[in-house]
Amino acid sequence: MDFRQEDDKDFVTEINEDNADVVSELNNVAKTSAKSFLFDLLFYAILIFVSIYIIPNFILQRTIVDGESMENTLSDNDHLYVEKVSYRLNMLDRFDIIVFYPFGRDNEEYYVKRIIGLPGETIQIKDGLIYIDGKILEENYGKEPILDPGRAANPIVIGDDEYFVMGDNRNISKDSRYAVVGNVAKKNIGGKAFFRISPLKEFGPID
Template structure:
């Protein structure tokens, strides 16, 4: 009789271990999807040639929980009208950004931009020096002539609380699948 009771305990332990394993796997999968798998669909051509309209990218929600956006990071931010946008970080907190003669200046020094990021024909608000606060960033689209970004009053300087995460991977279209790196 005791042997039968022990066998039931083993079966119960086996079932409990199996349930715990399933719960752990589901929790881990949820964590990965929540932190690294948030899908963003690109609308418009403001990040062309890096990203095109209808591309699907993944955002890392945790990227800035333990750090801060760096210059040239591609980030997702929430506008005042609650829409999500994707732009590139140009100006960092405490810096002064100005656009003159189609060039970007940070604290009076011409910004050396990575290849592929063009001139800025429309300076907008940055025609005069724009001083960034301690939690503010100046964001631009890569397609400078077709981007609604920090140069315009409806976007302006973007606070760190508006930045939702970092774009790290293009999922779709499949033929253009790749890691998205800061330049």
């Protein structure tokens, strides 16, 4: 009888130990699951933040062309991707197409134009030709010969953080030739248009 009681006690002890192991294992699994859940939650929160704030504000943005001032290169309602890195790193070049805010970033209105004059250069338009620092600019982006030089009838010195822009459809474009737009300050540039995503027949890089 005493032996049976001892055996029963040992059996109960083993069961309790097994239960303790199971409970401990379940606790470990629960802790691991909680850590995994928190990690996933943090990962997706960062992903959402990058997608909603970082990318559209500092890397890439989608823009729609409004009007015909960039024909024949771009047409009304073309959908473009604009990258926001080049201008921050002073990597914009002549003939790049940029999106900018002519009336400052506090105003939502934006223009899409091509860079013609770079910081520090002197630009003038005579007899339908563009002169940069006294030399004729060789280019073939203009849809038609320039009829109105605007304020560029006289030499214009471009500031250190400024660009002179024009639309490819020169005779209907409101651009740096006119005082209402003027030279484009770097701080008002939104980015460089580099890829057209719509219409599909024009899908691809922008020249």
